[in-house]
Amino acid sequence: MAWQVLLLNWAFAFLLLALICFFSFSQLRYNWNWQTVGGYSGFFWRGWLNTLKISSLALVLSTLIGMVAALARRSGFLALQAVSRLYVELVRGTPLLVQISFAFYVVADALHFQDRFTVGLFTLSLFSGAFISEIIRGGIESVGTSQLESARAIGLTRFQTYRYVILPQAIRVILPALAGMFANLIKDSSLLSVISIEEFTWNAQQVSALTYSNFECYIPLAIGYLVLTLPITLWTQWLEKRTRYET
Amino acid sequence: MKLRAADLCKSFGRQTVLREVNLNLEQVHALALIGPSGGGKSTLLRIMAGLEKPDSGRLHLNDREVIYREKELMVHRRSVGTVFQAFNLFPHLTALQNITLPLEKVHHYKPPEARQVAEEILERFQLSEHCHKPPAQLSGGQRQRVAIARAISIKPKLLLFDEPTSALDPEMTAEVLEVIEELRKEGRDLVLVTHQMGFAHRIADQIALLSGGRITECGPPSQVLDNPVSDTTREFLAKILKY
Numbered sequence: 001m002a003w004q005v006l007l008l009n010w011a012f013a014f015l016l017l018a019l020i021c022f023f024s025f026s027q028l029r030y031n032w033n034w035q036t037v038g039g040y041s042g043f044f045w046r047g048w049l050n051t052l053k054i055s056s057l058a059l060v061l062s063t064l065i066g067m068v069a070a071l072a073r074r075s076g077f078l079a080l081q082a083v084s085r086l087y088v089e090l091v092r093g094t095p096l097l098v099q100i101s102f103a104f105y106v107v108a109d110a111l112h113f114q115d116r117f118t119v120g121l122f123t124l125s126l127f128s129g130a131f132i133s134e135i136i137r138g139g140i141e142s143v144g145t146s147q148l149e150s151a152r153a154i155g156l157t158r159f160q161t162y163r164y165v166i167l168p169q170a171i172r173v174i175l176p177a178l179a180g181m182f183a184n185l186i187k188d189s190s191l192l193s194v195i196s197i198e199e200f201t202w203n204a205q206q207v208s209a210l211t212y213s214n215f216e217c218y219i220p221l222a223i224g225y226l227v228l229t230l231p232i233t234l235w236t237q238w239l240e241k242r243t244r245y246e247t
Numbered sequence: 248m249k250l251r252a253a254d255l256c257k258s259f260g261r262q263t264v265l266r267e268v269n270l271n272l273e274q275v276h277a278l279a280l281i282g283p284s285g286g287g288k289s290t291l292l293r294i295m296a297g298l299e300k301p302d303s304g305r306l307h308l309n310d311r312e313v314i315y316r317e318k319e320l321m322v323h324r325r326s327v328g329t330v331f332q333a334f335n336l337f338p339h340l341t342a343l344q345n346i347t348l349p350l351e352k353v354h355h356y357k358p359p360e361a362r363q364v365a366e367e368i369l370e371r372f373q374l375s376e377h378c379h380k381p382p383a384q385l386s387g388g389q390r391q392r393v394a395i396a397r398a399i400s401i402k403p404k405l406l407l408f409d410e411p412t413s414a415l416d417p418e419m420t421a422e423v424l425e426v427i428e429e430l431r432k433e434g435r436d437l438v439l440v441t442h443q444m445g446f447a448h449r450i451a452d453q454i455a456l457l458s459g460g461r462i463t464e465c466g467p468p469s470q471v472l473d474n475p476v477s478d479t480t481r482e483f484l485a486k487i488l489k490y
Contacts, residue, residue, distance in 0.1 A: 146334035153298060154349040154397070155325035164348060168339045243339075 030215065037216040040207040047203030048224045054121055054199060055186045055228065061125035062185060066132025073137055084133070091130035096191050099123055104195045120192040128185045135177045139170035172243050179236035183229040190225075200224055248309055248405060248436040249273055250295075255304035257290055264290045266460040267304070272453055277431050279451035279468075280440045283483055286457040288440045289409055295438060296407045297323040308405065325353055328398025329407045333414040335394035336382040342369065342393045343378040346400050354401055368396045372426060388419030392426055399430065406430065406437040413442065444487065448472050456480050 072084040091099070103123040104116065113119065143166050151161040193202035200221065208217040252270040256263075265287045272278065280288040293299040294306060300315040307313070313323055336345045343365050350361035369378050372392050382390050391411055398406055408427065412420040424446050431437060431450045441447050447454055448468045455465040456479070463479040464471050475481050 144334065146331070147337065149298070149331065150335050150337065153296065153324060153329040153331070154401075155321060155353045156349070157321070160352055164352060165337055169337075 032216065033211065033213050034216055036211045037207060037213050040211065043203040043207050044200070044220055044224065047198065047200040050198055050203075051186070051189055051200035051224075052228065054117070054124070054192070054197070055189050057121055058124045058128065058185055058189065059182055061121065062128035062132055065125055065129030066136055069129060069133035070136040070140065073133065074140065087126075088130045088133055091127055092134075096124075096127050096188055097194060099127060100191060100195055116195055116197050120189075120195060120197045124185065124189055124192065127188065128181060131181050131184075132178065135174055135181060136170070138177075139172075139174035140166055142173045143169045168243070172240070175236050175240050175243070179233055182232050186228050186232075187225055248275060249307070250275060250278065250438075251305075251307040252291075253305045253307075255291070255294060255301045255306065257287075257294065257299065257301050264460055265294075265301070268457075268460070268462055270455065270462065270465065272465075275453045276434065276436050277451045277453070278438045279447035279454045280438065280457060281442070281444065281447055281454060281471075281483075282457040282463075287460045288457045291457065292407055292409050292438060292440050295405075296327055296329045298329070325401070326403060327405045327407055328395075328401060328403035330391070330394050330398050330409065330411050332410045333387075333390075335397070336390055338382050341379050341381055342374060342385065342389075345382070345393060346397045349397065350400060364400055365396075368400050369393070372396050386419060387415045388422045391415065391419075391423045395423070395426055395430075399435070404436070406435055408437065408439040408441070410440050410442065442487070444472060444484075456483065458483065 069084045069087060072080040073088075075081065100120065100123050104119050108114070108119045147165055147169065148161065151165045156164065189199060190201035192199055193205060196202065204217045204221040208214060211217075250270055250272045252268055255265050255268040257265040264285075268287070268291060280292060282288050290299060294301050295308070295313075297313065297315075297320040300320075305312060314320070336342075337348070340348065343362070346365035346368065347356075347358070347361040350356040350364060351358060356364065366375070366378065369375050372395075374389060374392060374396070377385055377389060377393075382393070385393065395406075395411070411427070412423050415423060420443070424443065427437070427439070428446075428450055439447070439451070451468055453465065454468050454471040455462050456471060456477075457463070458479045464475060464477045470476070471480060472484065475484060
């Protein structure tokens with residue numbers, strides 16, 4: 001498609017969005033108070049950076065946890081399979097809010113561990129890890145048995161089979177779902193505000209309370225999260241294109 | 248090669264596939280396994296390839312027993328070349344990479360050496376122009392030829408073919424059979440499961456007919472195909488030669 005046409009389509013989509021926003025806000029009798037909120041921009045920056053930090057750490061940690069859980073589920077040990085299954089089903093079936101409170105007020109308290117940031121990071125990673133493990137398992141299982149048979153016949157070890165045959169093929173199935181999961185993880189980190197981790201949402205809420213304003217805090221909040229999630233989506237699209245091959 | 252099977256048995260669940268299979272071939276270069284579907288010929292080949300473990304019995308290849316323990320089997324599988332009916336190749340790799348992967352990762356060739364070996368074999372099979380294509384861009388016959396190229400690139404002591412042309416149309420069947428015949432003329436030892444009786448007649452020096460999990464007849468093609476002794480063989484041949 002010619003780039004002019006592409007541009008026109010995008011311009012149309014943005015125009016539509018702008019119209020909806022303009023109409024909605026014009027009906028709202030709201031006194032915008034940007035100046036007061038603007039004075040607290042330091043809060044937003046600090047919060048955004050904290051969210052960036054906790055999300056990137058959780059992203060790596062949850063991928064590792066997801067990989068281990070997926071491999072445990074596929075291992076020959078029944079006990080490992082059971083542990084992995086229990087973990088995934090429990091975590092996926094209960095609200096993150098409950099998990100965070102439970103982890104901080106019950107588990108961490110019992111261990112006399114008071115570092116909110118670490119508790120939050122691990123809870124968030126365990127939460128996302130459960131979903132990621134299912135995504136990875138689905139990807140691995142999408143690779144046909146004939147492929148495993150060929151790998152066995154040419155004498156690849158179990159590890160080599162994963163490294164050179166299964167993962168390169170599974171990654172195509174895994175990537176799009178993983179991107180969605182990563183974007184969710186970043187947004188889910190906002191729930192950590194309930195145990196007073198000073199991330200983006202917590203800071204926005206503070207400013208909101210201090211200045212008696214709502215949308216002046218929520219709009220920057222939305223944009224701040226979008227700035228984090230959008231690059232992930234674009235990056236995966238690029239990766240998807242790169243790993244594509246015909247079947 | 249020398250091939251000796253003694254009382255090989257194999258069941259999958261409640262289904263018995265091989266019942267005390269015995270073979271004793273002193274000097275065989277090309278063994279064709281024929282017989283009705285479900286007769287056990289593919290299972291026997293897979294046991295020879297080290298892909299399946301027999302429930303009981305023994306297999307000797309060139310006076311060496313094949314030990315059915317994972318560690319020993321890995322070594323065994325690396326010393327033979329197996330070609331399946333279809334889906335031999337890895338779809339995310341090019342034809343060339345499909346051949347260099349086992350050379351580099353299993354047989355410890357350096358990348359340039361592996362590449363050279365692969366290129367030479369592909370050239371011999373007239374596949375040079377396709378060497379950078381993924382399997383999806385190759386025809387069925389080309390895919391099987393690349394699979395055969397991969398199997399011989401590791402200099403196997405034995406080549407095993409499990410119905411290598413069953414998924415191909417007649418024209419492509421011919422191009423694959425030609426390659427196998429050429430390998431036979433080169434003096435490579437091979438075992439072949441096939442439904443192509445004419446081809447079996449041409450290249451095999453021994454044919455074994457498996458039916459109901461037993462070898463019902465074994466001997467040179469002139470005996471098994473032209474003057475069969477057993478009733479099972481006669482019935483089987485009558486059935487397939489009718490159409």
